[in-house]
Amino acid sequence: MHVDGDVRRVARIVEVEAYLGPHDLAAHSSKGLTPRTRVMFGPPGHAYVYLIYGMHWCVNVVTQEEGHASAVLLRALEPVRNVTLRTQGPGLLTKAMGIDGRLNGHDLLSRDLHIVDPGPEKISIVRRPRIGVDYAGHWAKRLLRFYIRGNAYVSRP
Structure with missing residues (x-):
């Protein structure tokens, strides 16, 4: 994963969670199409970024065809280059990578993320x-x- 900004940050994805669509009761999409979940119902390959507990950003990758609303939450990253903060946990990794709500809906084939x-x-x-x-x-x-297995950057083994 690469994030551009003032400094190009590079990290390896080492932990994720899958959310399988509106029938998955743990998925935000189980509540249906809302302003918050609109990105999840969109095309695959885009970032679904949301705030939890009013203080931590989480980033997901939309994975299924438009209308299905499935996504994969990034839980932990292994720093590769220019990442100095902790990355074990969804809120920590977004902080370390400079990801926030401005990147909600962002095309993950773009140069900057x-x-x-x-x-x-x-x-x-x-x-x-x-x-x-x-x-x-x-x-x-x-x-x-x-x-x-065995990666030191996994949030909880």
Whole structure:
């Protein structure tokens, strides 16, 4: 993931959570189309950025075709270049990367904020339940959190 600004920041995505659309009770889209969720219902490859607890920004990648409202929350990053703050957790990573509400709806193929494929690498992915979604009934137990086994930057192993 690259974020441009005064300094080009580069980090590797090491932990994510999937939110599978309006039927997923942990997804914001389960409440339907609202001004807040409009980006999630849009085309894939755009950033869905929102404020939680009135103080922390979170960034998601819209993943499904327009109208489906699925997204992947970025939970943790491994700093690669010009990232000096902690990145273990959604609020910390947005702060470290300079991501805020101004990037909501941003095209992730743009030059200033984008995600690139690092190429082939041998990693082991761990699947676990998502964090902080106990209110979502059986959706809270689904194995929709993914992280790189043994990576020191994962928010909670």
